[in-house]
């Protein structure tokens with residue numbers, strides 16, 4: 001009887017081990033990765049339970065669009081406003097965590113696509129936050145005018161620029177390819193007397209329709225991706241995050257929060273995600289080079 005009792009647990013254990021192994025060897029197609037990241041419209045618009053990730057860093061995004069909050073004694077930094085329609089969800093998450101929306105002093109973004117930065121003008125209007133963006137993304141942001149509102153930019157950032165508030169320093173790394181000014185953010189957080197390196201990947205995804213070969217508008221696009229993979233590989237990372245929560249398996253990690261060690265400390269997960277992305281990138285690059 002005892003052994004029979006244990007059987008479901010053993011089976012569950014074997015199953016999860018084998019699905020993990022399958023995950024490690026799975027080669028994702030671009031379409032699968034794109035869908036994994038952006039999710040359904042419903043996932044984009046559904047609040048994910050806001051939570052502390054580590055140190056002074058919090059999650060305030062939806063099920064498939066990541067937004068991060070950094071709390072400092074001098075106010076809040078928000079990364080990613082997402083769509084205008086998701087701004088009220090982000091605001092609700094900030095307030096559920098006990099912070100004041102009006103304390104958002106700085107607004108940053110992952111890259112100049114609507115699912116991460118369309119809501120910038122609205123957030124600025126509501127909070128008065130200073131909006132900062134990577135110089136190479138400025139033209140794309142200027143073209144982003146929801147409801148005819150011009151995109152606000154108070155400070156133009158350059159590769160390697162620090163953004164500081166209340167003792168927290170974020171560094172903007174130019175990781176182009178996905179957009180010209182795609183930005184990966186790094187910061188150090190303190191938790192339980194230790195210091196951790198956090199990396200928020202801007203994106204190295206190749207969207208369906210991206211032309212990596214013979215692209216007249218962006219002839220350097222493939223080189224941009226290659227450069228970005230190199231930069232990302234070289235960044236020290238204890239806590240991998242990304243512009244979409246699927247990039248760091250939030251749905252799988254969240255239930256483990258508060259039960260033992262912090263699931264977001266996952267340096268191996270960082271390398272695994274880069275492996276997935278880089279493999280998919282080279283597969284599509286080869287395909288396009290062969291003219292398929």
Ligand SMILES: [Zn+2]
Pocket residue numbers: 111113178203
């Ligand atoms: Zn994007």
